[in-house]
Amino acid sequence: MGLRIIVTVKQVPDTHNVSGDAMKDDGTVNRAVLPTIFNPEDLNALEEALKIKEIAGGTVTCISMGPPNAVEVLKECLYRGADDVILVSDRRFAGADTLATSYALKCAIEKVGEYDLILCGRQAIDGDTAQVGPQIAEKLDINQLTCISKVVAVEDRSITVKRSVEDGYEIVKSRFPALLTITATANEPRPANAKQVMTYKNIGKEMCSSSYDESYIASDACAILNHVKEWNVEAIAADPEQCGLSGSPTKVKKIQSVVLAACESRQVANSDAGVADLIHELIEENIIG
Amino acid sequence: MDNQKNVMVFIESRNSKVAEVSLELLSAASRLAQELGSSVEAVALGHNLEEELKALGHYGCQRVYYTDDERLSHFTSVPYAKTITRIIKQYKPGVVLFGATTMGRDVAPRVASALKCGLTADCTDLQIGEHKIKEITYENTLLQIRPAFGGNIVATIVSPESVPSMATVREGVMKMNLPDPDKTVEIIQEPCVIDEDDFLTEILDIVREEKQVNLKAAQIIVSAGMGASDPETIGLAKELAKVLGGELGCSRPVVDSGILDKEHQVGQTGITVRPNLYIACGISGQIQHRAGMSEAKRIIAINKDPQAPIFALAHYGIVGDVKDVLGKMIKAYKTKA
Numbered sequence: 001m002g003l004r005i006i007v008t009v010k011q012v013p014d015t016h017n018v019s020g021d022a023m024k025d026d027g028t029v030n031r032a033v034l035p036t037i038f039n040p041e042d043l044n045a046l047e048e049a050l051k052i053k054e055i056a057g058g059t060v061t062c063i064s065m066g067p068p069n070a071v072e073v074l075k076e077c078l079y080r081g082a083d084d085v086i087l088v089s090d091r092r093f094a095g096a097d098t099l100a101t102s103y104a105l106k107c108a109i110e111k112v113g114e115y116d117l118i119l120c121g122r123q124a125i126d127g128d129t130a131q132v133g134p135q136i137a138e139k140l141d142i143n144q145l146t147c148i149s150k151v152v153a154v155e156d157r158s159i160t161v162k163r164s165v166e167d168g169y170e171i172v173k174s175r176f177p178a179l180l181t182i183t184a185t186a187n188e189p190r191p192a193n194a195k196q197v198m199t200y201k202n203i204g205k206e207m208c209s210s211s212y213d214e215s216y217i218a219s220d221a222c223a224i225l226n227h228v229k230e231w232n233v234e235a236i237a238a239d240p241e242q243c244g245l246s247g248s249p250t251k252v253k254k255i256q257s258v259v260l261a262a263c264e265s266r267q268v269a270n271s272d273a274g275v276a277d278l279i280h281e282l283i284e285e286n287i288i289g
Numbered sequence: 290m291d292n293q294k295n296v297m298v299f300i301e302s303r304n305s306k307v308a309e310v311s312l313e314l315l316s317a318a319s320r321l322a323q324e325l326g327s328s329v330e331a332v333a334l335g336h337n338l339e340e341e342l343k344a345l346g347h348y349g350c351q352r353v354y355y356t357d358d359e360r361l362s363h364f365t366s367v368p369y370a371k372t373i374t375r376i377i378k379q380y381k382p383g384v385v386l387f388g389a390t391t392m393g394r395d396v397a398p399r400v401a402s403a404l405k406c407g408l409t410a411d412c413t414d415l416q417i418g419e420h421k422i423k424e425i426t427y428e429n430t431l432l433q434i435r436p437a438f439g440g441n442i443v444a445t446i447v448s449p450e451s452v453p454s455m456a457t458v459r460e461g462v463m464k465m466n467l468p469d470p471d472k473t474v475e476i477i478q479e480p481c482v483i484d485e486d487d488f489l490t491e492i493l494d495i496v497r498e499e500k501q502v503n504l505k506a507a508q509i510i511v512s513a514g515m516g517a518s519d520p521e522t523i524g525l526a527k528e529l530a531k532v533l534g535g536e537l538g539c540s541r542p543v544v545d546s547g548i549l550d551k552e553h554q555v556g557q558t559g560i561t562v563r564p565n566l567y568i569a570c571g572i573s574g575q576i577q578h579r580a581g582m583s584e585a586k587r588i589i590a591i592n593k594d595p596q597a598p599i600f601a602l603a604h605y606g607i608v609g610d611v612k613d614v615l616g617k618m619i620k621a622y623k624t625k626a
């Protein structure tokens with residue numbers, strides 16, 4: 001029997017391309033103008049899962065917790081070859097910090113049942129915290145290997161990986177089950193497979209056509225929703241107190257827009273003479289030799 | 290004394306040496322403990338570290354809870370997380386700080402999850418203050434300050450309802466105190482109560498690689514941003530760094546687009562530097578970048594946009610095309626009288 005692999009994927013605002021109007025006048029973030037994307041390192045986690053499946057056989061199940069719109073990243077998973085996708089979605093999950101997020105994901109993973117490997121992105125670009133993976137592992141009481149830059153070998157009941165650390169790297173091995181967090185250097189994620197896209201569209205149409213009218217059939221959402229399981233708090237048997245805002249010990253006390261402390265600054269003319277004077281001054285003051 | 294207020298630092302050791310970030314955190318912890326009227330403690334794990342640990346006292350650490358076991362001589366997640374969790378439960382500090390290193394970022398979330406308490410990643414400042422939730426006012430709460438959302442905002446995070454408050458801080462962010470050799474630390478030996486079954490990771494090989502660039506130690510840094518990321522301009526930045534005897538730095542998008550290696554990246558998620566001279570070439574000056582370089586003694590900013598935020602921080606501003614200006618600088622330096 002093949003490996004049962006779970007991948008956690010998150011839809012994130014594209015913080016790498018924040019534009020000027022991302023901030024409202026009152027200093028809060030205008031999420032509406034930020035485009036959302038598939039968290040980059042989660043694509044690497046998915047790619048690694050698909051590669052392991054190609055070698056060892058098995059299934060890849062992707063889970064995302066987020067608003068209904070997060071179905072977009074799950075669609076992308078199906079297009080790349082995921083077998084099963086689950087959207088963990090409920091108003092009561094809103095406002096979750098990493099502790100509450102990892103709790104909800106842990107409950108969802110327990111509902112999926114048996115697994116050998118859980119693959120997460122190392123970190124999500126909306127906060128760069130890199131906390132959710134290890135916190136899921138702790139809650140499931142399983143081993144973790146973080147910051148994986150390469151999967152070296154998949155053996156019968158264990159996996160060997162390369163972990164990047166500050167002063168080099170280490171090669172480590174863990175038995176199953178284990179949770180891995182994958183970095184961007186691990187692989188080159190494959191693009192969506194056109195055939196896969198068509199398959200899901202077509203299957204969706206067949207399933208939809210019995211109960212929906214023609215105009216709805218055309219909708220992509222209809223096609224895909226037949227393949228997306230949607231689970232709420234009750235479905236994953238979670239304690240609502242530990243979910244969302246009420247399960248989040250960290251609170252945002254204050255948000256300030258950044259005011260730059262002006263320093264004494266001098267405009268240097270962009271001319272040969274201006275630049276030469278500056279270099280001279282720095283030499284005089286022993287800033288440069 | 291009310292030990293609920295003590296500030297505890299996780300002592301990271303690699304290759305049997307205490308990491309610099311841990312000493313920086315002890316320095317920060319001393320400042321916090323003074324405000325709280327409490328003491329600075331540490332939790333250390335490893336093998337044959339006693340000699341190394343003595344130096345912790347010089348940085349203001351009063352007590353270190355030390356678990357010595359050969360199996361702990363190299364970091365693995367579960368044994369470390371369980372040991373740290375046990376020490377925190379036993380000694381109940383009010384604040385626990387970790388370096389935001391691969392080790393700290395691996396183990397801290399596990400510990401926070403086991404203790405069901407808050408954890409804030411990559412803080413750039415830590416303060417003590419109060420926080421109100423409904424009618425309750427929490428005094429002496431750790432204010433965990435970090436930039437967020439593309440650098441347009443700075444968020445202050447608190448977690449007063451769960452104890453301890455936990456945070457990770459990157460290397461170089463907190464200033465290290467000058468060591469005081471007269472100050473000593475009490476080393477308290479802790480038993481290792483980890484089951485053999487918890488050693489789940491097998492270490493097959495450890496490879497140390499010499500760093501190609503040493504930004505932290507550089508006194509002069511020429512740093513390239515997206516406005517200087519074409520091959521020709523990067524080449525000029527590299528050349529200027531070389532003639533000045535400095536190193537080449539860069540902003541994050543330059544790393545993200547695969548132009549330079551991560552070890553060149555300055556900023557909140559890169560390296561924090563304090564050189565004598567920092568030359569920002571085609572860098573807009575978002576807060577995550579500034580978090581890594583604002584304490585440079587002199588800053589020169591070169592940018593074609595006179596409104597770029599980097600100018601507010603720079604001692605010398607040059608408005609112009611970066612390729613052009615770099616060329617002039619190299620020429621001026623080479624022909625210096």
Ligand SMILES: Cc1cc2nc3c(=O)[nH]c(=O)nc-3n(C[C@H](O)[C@H](O)[C@H](O)COP(=O)(O)OP(=O)(O)OC[C@H]3O[C@@H](n4cnc5c(N)ncnc54)[C@H](O)[C@@H]3O)c2cc1C
Pocket residue numbers: 015016125126127128437438439440513514515516517539540541542543554555556557558559560570571572573574575576577578581591592593594597609610611612
């Ligand atoms: C959680 C998080 C962590 C982050 N961590 C970091 C970090 O550690 N380090 C970091 O640097 N960033 C970090 N960032 C990204 C940061 O917010 C900025 O996006 C980044 O610093 C911008 O890089 P830049 O200034 O090179 O590029 P841009 O913002 O694109 O600026 C380019 C600048 O070059 C100028 N320019 C263009 N062409 C020329 C020319 N020919 N001559 C002169 N000037 C020119 C433009 O006017 C502009 O000001 C982080 C972001 C997040 C969300």
Ligand SMILES: Nc1ncnc2c1ncn2[C@@H]1O[C@H](COP(=O)(O)O)[C@@H](O)[C@H]1O
Pocket residue numbers: 008009010039041042045063064065066098101105119120121122123124125127128129130131132133
């Ligand atoms: N809401 C979520 N849904 C699914 N996976 C998540 C979610 N939040 C975090 N993750 C996973 O945890 C990793 C680390 O996230 P973070 O701790 O937010 O940096 C991400 O790369 C994802 O794999």
